Amino acid sequence: MKIRILLHLIACILIINTGYGQQNHSANALMGHRFLTFNTIIRVNQIEVSRDKNVGEDERALHTPEKVRQFREALEAGIPGAKMTWAFSWLALHDTTANYQQIRKLVVAYHKQYGDEITFIPGAYFSNAYNTIEQVNQDLHDGLARVTEMVGNGYRPLSIVAGFLSSKNQEYLANKEGIHVCQGNIWSQYAIDNQDGDGAVSYPFYPSKEHFCKPAQGKADFIDCVNLDGWTADFLAARREGRADGFNSRMGVGPIETLGKYGLATGLKEMLHTTAIHFDKGFELNGFGWVTNCWELSLPYPASDLTKWLQAVKTRWPDVKVITQGEFGMRWRKHYENNRFNYRFEETGSGIGGSDADKKIRWFMNDKFRLALLNDGNKEMVIDYTSYTQDAQEPASGSTRNWSLMGEINQKQTRPQDKPIPLHDLSDQAKKEIRQYYPELNL
Incomplete structure (x- = not known):
């Protein structure tokens, strides 16, 4: 009986400390x-x-x-x-x-x-x-x-x-x-x-x-x-x-x-x-x-x-x-309380407008980088890798309409370097960062 009580108390402490179990049951979670x-x-x-x-x-x-x-x-x-x-x-x-x-x-x-x-x-x-x-x-x-x-x-x-x-x-x-x-x-x-x-x-x-x-x-x-x-x-x-x-x-x-x-x-x-x-x-x-x-x-x-x-x-x-x-x-x-998030999204197109029915996209977003992989049915290619560990600077206010933050490769494909590439063709630094978060991508 004492062991059961002790295990129950440990479980409660784990739920409180992780926050996940506790917040699932909160109306304000x-x-x-x-x-x-x-x-x-x-x-x-x-x-x-x-x-x-x-x-x-x-x-x-x-x-x-x-x-x-x-x-x-x-x-x-x-x-x-x-x-x-x-x-x-x-x-x-x-x-x-x-x-x-x-x-x-x-x-x-x-x-x-x-x-x-x-x-x-x-x-x-x-x-x-x-x-x-x-x-x-x-x-x-x-x-x-x-x-x-x-x-x-x-x-x-x-x-x-x-x-x-x-x-x-x-x-x-x-x-x-x-x-x-x-x-x-x-x-x-x-x-x-x-x-x-x-x-x-x-x-x-x-x-x-x-x-x-x-x-x-x-x-x-x-x-x-x-x-x-x-x-x-x-x-x-x-x-x-x-x-x-x-x-x-x-x-x-x-x-x-x-x-x-x-x-x-x-x-x-x-x-x-x-x-x-x-x-x-x-x-x-x-x-x-x-x-x-x-x-x-x-x-x-x-x-x-x-x-x-x-x-x-x-x-x-x-x-x-x-x-x-x-x-x-x-x-x-x-x-x-800080940027310890790790978001993931997956989509297969709807077939309406630019949401191509024959394509799939996966997004990975955390505080260090964002990564997008586009699959056209034959192979999956990188269409965006934006590192947030690099220095960035906003333009002077009132000087321009372009306030974008462009990384190593950007999804909009407005620059020569933005042509989709295989995951293994990313820079060594990019691959190092990705391995730390998503080892399942087998870089």
Whole structure:
């Protein structure tokens, strides 16, 4: 009897110390759960370069109280009890027209009713492509203060939405504003929209002080801000440059590249295919699954399309948790105190757009490197090896659209060195790093 009691106590200690068993049974855990995070952007101009300069179209007519109501009702109809994140641009926070005043009141009411997160987006996605680090910091400070004023009772969001955000600005968020979650990279984006940022890890990580796409390599390099992807992309589609071969490299769960391109039936099929990469095999490999989507309020798709996707997700994965972006990031932060993650993903193409049905892709992502292997049915080749142990440097703010972190070989194949190669043809240093993490690859 004493031996049994002793063994039981040892087992309990092991569960507590590893954290995995304990967190699986916790309502606020990361491991053992499937998460969907969902946000929308409310803005006045398509791209608000700065507080007083715009690029693109005026979108006032596309933002109405009625559209906000329909949007929020569609989310609730899809998955009752779901929470979401609302991100307001600078102009949307300050516009004095009746529509925007009503929209702000509506969203504050949703925060109180559903627990939604309300936050700020600097520059409408691409702030560092146009502004200095100092200006972005000032925008973050003043924008967050305006959100607090709007919501009342000292409210502060747990996260911000940014599209891309430099490491220096993420460090400011953590150290000066006390915000430790940032949607700060759009995984694999290159030659799309107004800024590039390929080279990061697709799941959460703590960024390096050198570059927002690089995971921190130690305490001296560490920024306590969980860096999140913008929306989940199909890995096979994402390996392309921009719209190469006539396909959109951003295709995944986003409505523009799916519903807008292929219509509801085929678009929904692709959205569910991308979701399944993370909720089926990805969940098995990583111990949790995460899908994230940004559905801009100005988009011309019926709110009922959103409901249909969410209902399909809930039917197939009834345990899915739809929480705010900030809540998800803080769960990850609680589980991972540093970059000791090791993510793996596997996909066979859907046959839609750039998701080639005859190809398979495997991704390996950790704090030291990311590695992608593409199989065309005959052989498996390396299409990306990006080492994070090498020095990195961000460009000067406002100087360029290209903020990518390119490694030894990059999936976009924009350089002569990016031609796919056999695993054994990688550099000796690359092979050494890979052996330490994945000895099963037989290098």
